[in-house]
Amino acid sequence: MLKLFKDFAKGLWKENPVFVMLLGMCPVLAVTNTATTGLFMGVATSFVLIGAGIVNSLLKNLIPAEVRIPSFIVIIATFVTIVDYTSRAFFPDIAASLALFIPLIIVNCLILGRSESFASKMPVSRAIADAVGMGVGFTWALTFLGAIREILGFGTLFRGTEFTLQVMGEWFEPLSIMTLPPGAFLTLGVVIGVFRAVENKSLSLTRLFGNSSLNTAKEEKSI
Amino acid sequence: MAKGKIEPRLVIVLTIIVMCSAVLLSFVHQWTEPIIAEHAASADAEAVLAVLPEAEETEFVSAGDLIYYKGFDGAGNLIGIALQDEGRGYEGGIRVMVGLDMEDEKVLGIDILEHSETPGLGSRITEEDFLDQFVGKSFSDSFELQNDIDVISGATASSRGVTEAIKGAIDKALEVYGGGE
Numbered sequence: 001m002l003k004l005f006k007d008f009a010k011g012l013w014k015e016n017p018v019f020v021m022l023l024g025m026c027p028v029l030a031v032t033n034t035a036t037t038g039l040f041m042g043v044a045t046s047f048v049l050i051g052a053g054i055v056n057s058l059l060k061n062l063i064p065a066e067v068r069i070p071s072f073i074v075i076i077a078t079f080v081t082i083v084d085y086t087s088r089a090f091f092p093d094i095a096a097s098l099a100l101f102i103p104l105i106i107v108n109c110l111i112l113g114r115s116e117s118f119a120s121k122m123p124v125s126r127a128i129a130d131a132v133g134m135g136v137g138f139t140w141a142l143t144f145l146g147a148i149r150e151i152l153g154f155g156t157l158f159r160g161t162e163f164t165l166q167v168m169g170e171w172f173e174p175l176s177i178m179t180l181p182p183g184a185f186l187t188l189g190v191v192i193g194v195f196r197a198v199e200n201k202s203l204s205l206t207r208l209f210g211n212s213s214l215n216t217a218k219e220e221k222s223i
Numbered sequence: 224m225a226k227g228k229i230e231p232r233l234v235i236v237l238t239i240i241v242m243c244s245a246v247l248l249s250f251v252h253q254w255t256e257p258i259i260a261e262h263a264a265s266a267d268a269e270a271v272l273a274v275l276p277e278a279e280e281t282e283f284v285s286a287g288d289l290i291y292y293k294g295f296d297g298a299g300n301l302i303g304i305a306l307q308d309e310g311r312g313y314e315g316g317i318r319v320m321v322g323l324d325m326e327d328e329k330v331l332g333i334d335i336l337e338h339s340e341t342p343g344l345g346s347r348i349t350e351e352d353f354l355d356q357f358v359g360k361s362f363s364d365s366f367e368l369q370n371d372i373d374v375i376s377g378a379t380a381s382s383r384g385v386t387e388a389i390k391g392a393i394d395k396a397l398e399v400y401g402g403g404e
Contacts, residue, residue, distance in 0.1 A: 033343030063240075067233045071240050078244040082251050089255035092262045097346055099339045100314070179343045180377055 004129040011133030017110045018141035018188075019195045024110035028142060029184040031101050034159045038146025039139065040094045044083045044102060046135025049111050051079040053119040053131035060120045072115045073106070080105045093160065110138060148187050153178030266336060267320070271305045274322030274332030278302050286399055294322070303331050306396060310388030313380035315339040317348065321392035325400045328362040333389060338381070345381030353382070362393050 017023045027045065032038040055075050056063075063071045084102045087095040095102065105111070114134055119127040150157060152175050155168030168174075177183050271281050271292045278294030284304075291306035303324040309316045317338040322331035335349045347353060356373055365371045366386050374382040 030341075031343075037343070059240075063236055064230070064233050066230075067237050070237060074237075074240050074244050078247060081248050085251050085255040085259070089258035089262070092259075092266075096337075099346075176376065181344075 004125060007126050007129035008133035011130065011135070011137035012140070013137070016137045016141060016195075017134055018138060018145075019192055021110075022192075023113055024108045024138065026104065027101055027108060028145065028188065029181060031098060032142055032145040032149055032184055032187075033153065033179045034150040034156075035143050035146040036094065036150075036158050036160050037098055038142035038144075039158075040087075040091070041098060041101065041105075042135070042139025042142040044087065045105055045108060045111070046132070046139055047083055048076060048079040048105055048108075049114060049135045049138070050128065050131040051082075052076045052111055052115050053127045054124060056115045056119040057122060057124045057127035063120075068116070068120065069112075072112055072120075076111050076115070077106045097160065110134065145184070145187055145191065148191070149178045149183050153183060270320040270334040270336055271322075273334045274305050274320050275303050276322075276332055281305070289395055289399055291396070291399070304396060306392050307336065308388045308392035308395060310384035310386070310391065311380075312338055312340050312348075312384035313345050313378070314341065317381070317384040317388055319385060319388035319392065321389050323362075323393065323396050325396065330357050330360045330362075330389065330393075333357045333385075335385070338384075340378070340381045340384075345375075345378040347375050347378060348381050348385050353385075357389060362397070366390050 011017065013020075015021060018025075018028050024045070027041050031041045052072070052075050056072060059071070059075075080103060083105065084095075087098075087102060114131060118130050122130070147157060150159060151167050155166065155172045155174050157165040157167050175183075178187070268281075271294065272278060275281070275292075275294035277296055279297050280295045280299075282293045282295070284291050284293055289306065291304050293304050294302045296302050303322055305320055305322045307318060307320050309318050311317070315338070317340070318336040320334040320336055322333070323329070324331050333354045335354070338346065338348065340346045340348060353373070353375055360366075366389070368374050368379065368383055368386060372382065372386050
């Protein structure tokens with residue numbers, strides 16, 4: 001059980017796909033201009049990640065090593081197409097604003113990477129724990145980046161939904177660069193910098209006090 | 224595996240996976256397609272009313288190659304017509320519904336039906352700030368980018384696509400109504 005929890009928890013922070021592993025950068029940069037699109041993209045990617053993780057883990061003894069990559073791609077593409085159809089049927093507005101980035105989930109290297117390096121070698125339970133953790137880690141990262149960019153670029157939060165919040169007052173002059181691709185690079189760079197600074201701080205603290213989390217900090221460094 | 228020789232197992236496994244995928248997807252397609260088509264149809268109907276704000280009744284007209292909608296007010300007077308045209312954006316086609324007052328030769332309203340522009344950048348062509356500038360424009364205006372039309376910064380191609388589509392719709396409408404009807 002502890003093992004499963006570890007498989008789940010590592011995606012949230014220690015091996016966060018966006019801030020630590022820097023995987024799936026294309027959607028991270030392209031669709032985080034609002035918290036809404038970031039959240040939706042994160043959920044859509046998580047669904048594919050979990051679905052492909054389960055199937056690839058179940059079929060791991062059936063698929064010959066020589067054709068595993070094409071098999072993974074077909075399985076991933078199947079789940080992505082399901083997401084594409086259902087999002088266009090049930091969330092037409094958000095689907096329209098994400099447009100071609102939903103089909104592009106197929107080439108998100110996070111999904112193929114987890115299928116190849118984890119799901120295809122592990123039992124289903126661990127594959128699910130890993131996929132859910134990575135999915136949640138990816139989703140919060142995209143939503144977080146989207147929220148920063150949306151607040152600075154539009155002055156709102158969760159635009160285009162019923163839950164739109166006006167964060168900034170009337171005085172606020174939206175920084176349109178934050179909604180453009182350069183805004184994605186700026187935000188991501190600053191957030192990763194802060195992420196690293198926090199990690200280093202906890203590393204030096206554990207050195208000072210020598211507590212047991214030193215081991216995890218060492219593992220982190222070696223990734 | 225010997226060079227140049229393909230194990231039949233590889234072919235069989237991959238074929239089975241692809242077939243399962245195809246079967247599954249055809250079910251999902253069958254299930255979602257009518258809903259997606261419904262969205263498109265209701266989006267069209269909504270768009271006609273959106274671009275002819277005063278219209279209460281619409282009538283579908285098919286004249287040769289051209290398909291358009293006539294909009295009437297409560298008393299049955301013709302207010303204007305609505306028709307679609309497509310312009311070329313940055314990523315692909317931009318389908319626009321345009322409402323036109325053929326008597327005063329003015330644009331009554333614009334609605335973007337479909338586009339695949341960059342989210343957050345070109346996709347801002349759907350925002351009212353951009354679209355409202357076309358309302359009330361006369362057919363004889365130049366529709367020149369920068370001078371006559373305010374371009375969305377960072378999305379010139381998308382803005383041009385919309386403008387082209389509107390101009391295209393006006394030209395089509397004038398062909399139908401050419402020589403005064």
